Amino acid sequence: MSGGAMTKILVTGALGQIGSELVNELRRRYGRDNVLASDIRDDVGSAILESGPYKHLDCLNKKELIKTVQKFGVDTIYHLGAILSGVGELHPDLAWDVNMNGLKNILDTARDLKLTRVMVPSSIAVFGPTTPVDNTPQETLLRPTSMYGVTKVAGELLCEYYWIKYGVDVRGLRYPGLISYKTPPGGGTTDYAVAIYIDAIKHGKYECFVTEETMLPMMYMPDAIKAIIQLAEADGDKLRYRNAYNLAAFSFSAGELAASIRKHIHEFEVEYKPDYHQPIADSWPNSIDDTGAQKDWNWKPEYDLETMTVDMLTNLREMLGDEAKF
Numbered sequence: 491m492s493g494g495a496m497t498k499i500l501v502t503g504a505l506g507q508i509g510s511e512l513v514n515e516l517r518r519r520y521g522r523d524n525v526l527a528s529d530i531r532d533d534v535g536s537a538i539l540e541s542g543p544y545k546h547l548d549c550l551n552k553k554e555l556i557k558t559v560q561k562f563g564v565d566t567i568y569h570l571g572a573i574l575s576g577v578g579e580l581h582p583d584l585a586w587d588v589n590m591n592g593l594k595n596i597l598d599t600a601r602d603l604k605l606t607r608v609m610v611p612s613s614i615a616v617f618g619p620t621t622p623v624d625n626t627p628q629e630t631l632l633r634p635t636s637m638y639g640v641t642k643v644a645g646e647l648l649c650e651y652y653w654i655k656y657g658v659d660v661r662g663l664r665y666p667g668l669i670s671y672k673t674p675p676g677g678g679t680t681d682y683a684v685a686i687y688i689d690a691i692k693h694g695k696y697e698c699f700v701t702e703e704t705m706l707p708m709m710y711m712p713d714a715i716k717a718i719i720q721l722a723e724a725d726g727d728k729l730r731y732r733n734a735y736n737l738a739a740f741s742f743s744a745g746e747l748a749a750s751i752r753k754h755i756h757e758f759e760v761e762y763k764p765d766y767h768q769p770i771a772d773s774w775p776n777s778i779d780d781t782g783a784q785k786d787w788n789w790k791p792e793y794d795l796e797t798m799t800v801d802m803l804t805n806l807r808e809m810l811g812d813e814a815k816f
């Protein structure tokens with residue numbers, strides 16, 4: 491599959507943070523009618539519902555999933571439907587059910603209907619307190635302490651199993667925290683780094699649920715979209731890892747992010763009030779070694795903290811209109 495080649499794509503969780511931007515790019519690349527967006531929500535007026543085919547779909551409903559794939563003639567699935575770390579810690583049973591059984595239904599469908607490819611995002615949440623925190627290697631200890639992380643490790647192993655056992659062409663990425671402006675924060679630990687921009691523009695202040703020193707690997711959404719499509723289109727023979735690739739762009743602490751916003755909104759204030767997200771953030775690395783992705787499929791990010799901040803502030807101010815006070 492490459493840009494312009496005939497393909498029929500199903501995107502699950504299409505109204506979430508990644509989906510809302512990925513669907514547009516896939517439709518631009520492969521044609522609007524070749525990308526079926528799906529989600530368990532039906533947000534009336536959402537651009538995704540207007541810009542091409544849309545189906546209400548719960549991945550836990552395997553019969554409906556198979557029917558949809560057959561009816562639309564899907565050959566490739568981008569499986570984005572998942573519960574993130576913060577919500578997963580509050581509702582661990584739900585996180586297990588959605589993240590594991592949803593993924594298994596997707597992989598079973600890909601195997602049984604002989605699909606061409608399945609793309610599955612993993613996360614830095616696969617790492618845990620015993621993982622080396624700096625420049626975390628591709629192959630290292632995976633002993634996460636969040637339910638979300640547990641499902642991501644098990645999910646990676648399941649993907650690799652389906653590749654080895656059944657030849658399902660599964661490809662995965664360990665996304666760092668993703669920052670974007672098109673959707674509201676969606677229950678992740680790294681989502682503080684989205685909310686902080688919105689509150690800076692609306693109120694000139696932000697109450698942060700991790701400490702000022704909390705350092706995490708992050709990435710701006712245009713790079714995240716570029717990465718998953720680049721991996722989907724990569725030569726399969728060159729891919730050494732079928733569980734998921736480490737992926738990096740830049741790292742910053744909450745205090746450094748606030749300082750980068752303060753360069754543009756001088757009066758911006760942050761109060762640090764760590765909550766249940768803090769232990770999750772503390773269990774994740776500071777920075778990631780992604781030389782595997784660089785070597786195997788030429789991965790290279792474009793944005794850094796400063797260029798991202800300028801782009802976030804510009805776009806959010808435009809989106810928020812009268813609500814933008816700073």
Ligand code: AKB
Binds near residue numbers: 613615677
């Ligand atoms: C989260 O914080 O839960 C996600 C992630 C890092 O996977 N953004």
